[in-house]
Amino acid sequence: MVTTICRSCNAFCPIEVTIGQGFATNVAGNRNAPLFGGYTCPKGRALADLHRHPDRLMQSLKKQRDGSFIPISNDDLIGELAERLGVIIGRHGPRAVAAYLSGGVIEQPAASALMISFLEAIGSPMLFSASTIDQPGMTIGYALHGRWAGGRVRPENRDVFVIVGGNPINSKQYLPQNPGAQIKQMRRAGGKLVVIDPRRTETARLADIHLQPIPGEDPTILAGLIHLIIREGGTDRNFIERNATGFTALTKAVAPFTPDYVANRAGISANDLQRMAQVLIEARTGDVALGTGPSMATRGILSSYLALCVNTLRGFWAAEGDDAMHPSVLLPPRTFRAQPIPPYPAWGFGEKTRIGGFEPTPAGMPLAALPGEILMPGEGQVRALFLHGGALQSWPQHNRTEEALKALDLLVIHDVVLSPTAQLADFVIATKMQFELPAITVLNEIIANSGHAGYGTADPYAFCGPALVAPPQDADLMESWQTYYRVARHMGLPLKLTNWRAASDAKPALDMDREPSTMAIYELMCAGSAVPLDEVRRHPNGHVFEEMRSTVQPPEPGCPHRLQLADRDMLRELARVAREDPAAWRGIDARFTFQLIPGRMQNATNTFLKARGTLRWPYNPAFLHPSDIADLGIVAGDEVRITSRHGTVRAIVEEDAGLRRKVVALMHGFGTSRPDDDPRTHGTNVNHLTAWSDDFEEHTGMPRMGALPVSIAPSDNAASLCEPS
Template identity: 55%
Template sequence: MSMDVKTSVCRNCGSLCPILVTIDNGKVLKVEGNPAAPLYNGFTCPKGRALPQQHENPNRLLHSLKRLPDGRRVPISSEALVEEIADRLSRIIDAHGPQSVAAFLGGGVMEQPATSGMMLPFLKAIGSPMMFSSGTIDQPGLILAQALHGAWEGGRTHPSQWETFLVVGGNPVVSKQYLPQNPAQQLKSMTNAGMQLIVIDPRRSETARRAAVHLQVIPGEDPTVLAGLIHLIFKLDGVDADFGRQNAQGTDDLREATRDFTPDYVAARAGIEADDLIAAARILIQARAGDIGLGVGPSMATRGTLSSYLALCIQTLRGFWAQEGDPVSRPRVLLPRHTFKAQPSAPQPAWGFGLRTSVRGLQQTVAGMPAAALPELILSKGKDRVRALFLHGGAMYTWPQQSRTIEALSALDLLVMHDVELTATSAMAHYVIATKRQLEVPAMSQFNEVTGRIHPGYDWTEPYAIYQPATVDPPPGSDLMESWQIYYRVAQKLGLALEYVDFAGMNEAPTKLDMVREPTTDDLYELFCQNAVIPLSRVKQYPHGYVFEEARDVVRARDPVCEARLQLADQA
């Protein structure tokens, strides 16, 4: 085998940057941005360029591990691994019921997007509702706030229309949230074209340095500043009254609730200058279109949901939503076609509708099952005690209260962990599944489209899609699995029938999987992309990715019978 350069996709984060991978005798030597790919202009970040070190990591697991009763770890074949896990799981379910089995899906799903498409059907097949994810740890306020406020069916305004962009507690130049494709260049182009950037952040970040106004707040005072901006939008006659009359309710209540958040009060409480707050409000008022993006920062404070809700209120007060005839900001490509309309959808319950745990009254919300409750559920003496856990993510560093996490993981009857090396978390597992690295797995962009329906900081604002086959083979002599395979194979051993329910929420009838012939990852991708606007087979024809003009869309007119209203004064 000789030196070769292949196209691929970096999956270290949700930007999915197209890359060129230099390979020598199966070894990854170098990764750089792909200049032929649309939208990205050859961009990749230091994390992407570090992919060779990740793949050639000398500590990488090449075989799965089993922990013995004395604590020693020994290699175990994939076949024996599946047999033993299926046997132990069967005994746990027989003794304690299906709810004693849980799964946690973390950020590693970016590398292997088929995982969630198999993990959920597996839990459903055994009858367990105990599906947890990082969605209740990382920015859950965005999801909760949208439920309380209501959603705009036309979506957000297209970046080409932005005259202002308000960033709260985020640093898109580095994180790439809201500006996923070559963020520094995107932001530079926008500001050069006249877009005025406002940043609320305690740090003078790379993004804040480019701001027309930087409100350098005391940490945790984001909602104070947002309330102050709302106060000024009312005071300076900045409300889009026509939009509000047709699409919102609670305007007077919101005005009253923010009455005391004067510039002087906000300045004293949040540690900013009153004149800067007024300047930011004037930019928002003068802009004909714009957007607001919340980063991780507000979610790490105590009032993340409130910050998210107030940001949505500002967007609605200013009418910063896509209107009839505007371009759709996140058009569908590898998802079924959707009709975007210039109208609200009513608020929905954010909680109080699903499973309530025995832990401190914590319950299921629109963001999912509460991950903060999982360690206590493992340690619980209640009927909903979790005894077996499939873990896809580093719980030791992502779950709250590390000491409690250690205690909980140690108490499990069965802990199965996907990992690429032995880490602080996987060292506690009964079984560590040696998992393929990202360049050994096919890539496609549909998972990001799905994520963009939940979180406005992801997805593409152009009708872009990409697919890439696996770039390199696993190391010779290794015995590795893709993350989704453990769920299929254990289900197969247990005699369970798996039914794929479209995780995009668009297919009415589940699709039964063939439980005799194991599908390939490409088979699963085709299943995920059924009824897509652009067939996956066509996307595969473009190794650099492609902008599909026929998938471009515009916002349609409001339904004459639509009576829904966005809520500006939810009491929750």
């Protein structure tokens, strides 16, 4: 029995792994590890099976002219990549090479550091990530509002926790260490959980108050809560006077969002809204946090901003003398102070894209521009792309994504199977899987340090440990970071290690003659860490370094900084919300009578390889309220066609009595390139229903991916062909 951490998501749950004959044979939660209580989810417990998946690639692949693939050795792969990249850069310049980071780097954190280092070495600014189609409002909202140098209130100290459009039981966001236990602990201590979600999720079932609004009305509800908090005298006036500006303008901006207006528009009870506001007013401490739901439904930046305003109006930030959240272990020490960090640029900096005139934001380069940057000829056209993530199953407007990927001169993907996206690539780099890689929790500290409140441990916990097993015999696999190091070495490029959302401003030069180990890369990523990496490695169960706990210090004398409650752009957008016709904005009419919301499954991680036998169904059902199923004249298990203004897909319906009427919940990360493929075999790809041009956010380009108007009709195959497996 050996110990490590699960890297299926950012929770990094400690696990025990049974090894037999060089293979992982069983995975269980590590009850000897601190904080998690032995918890791990079905994805973690399925890791041993994933490593032995029959479709796993044991060697990298090269595409032939006829579209077939042949194996290629890693040495030959590196040589060919270096040669082709050299030609592309020589003819078209470094901007012609781009890269995309997604969840695939969770288990390989050195990959992001080396990828960025490689792009900097060739002089390309074209780094994209999932951040601009997931929750860009999280970091952009902080830029507009400002941050609190003391951090957020620790989970166990919250009198109230409001979750808008999130489901931590599945996603682990905000409550990554055994989320169910954390919620129960908070409630036993007298805290209240409030959930705003059209679906009665696993988290909503534990809530004291659950509002089920019409999808997309999160800004309306948040503005209504602000209206009530101000009207009922529930603001912390002392906190506001010391630390914020814009109160009068915000008060005027939310005046139209009365309880009756919000209730009628959002489809909730005015009494429930008032009850929720009263819970917030009576709470001494708390937090308001957004999941991906409000972001997918558009106006995610506005929703994120308004949630921060609620926290500031109530003074829901860590106070002087409180224990701080997210103290450093693997990053340099932080000082927490009970004072604002003022707003900083949210846009208007960096190179504009040729497509849409988008600019970088704190969330990164806008992915919305990348397909067009590939397809539009001319100077600066992207001609080569490195992918970490299944673009065909995660990027909006599938057909445009496919067109763009096929148009590239060079497409390279890191993958463990020949996934739908990998089938389009020129080279598929067969990578090691997580038990074959050293493990470290530094990525969570980097994310938390950047202002993303959803991940990282509240306590000074860290883990670093070795790989558990060697790759299968005769396999020729690489770690993703080695691709960038070896190609750079082949091209004669020196690399200086740069970390995405860097732990340190220092950029140490890598030895290009002697390839470093992964652990050596980790040591460079953790330069100046609060606790030496060797000390962290001494603890096979991970460790809470009590000496690293931090107390929120008093503000600096005469601190002039203020949080901004009345950002001009946000109040202008809120005014547009108040003036608009809600039905026209939703796009609901006689044809499109349903709204689609995407989501996650507990037993599957987005586009990642899915373990056999862990899912109740081998596909992603389209969940509907039983009465809606009956109205369609079908039964659970039948096939339907779901149509948006942008496309049509086949799906299998199942009942969810906890779902709001006229809403369909369809989980993302499934399906193929062809919308007519059998959904019972492959699942349904929601991105056949979306379009980049649909109600996109002007700064990030993120389109409507939730609250999507659709129609649902029985298909020709509307008779159950099989039972759930």
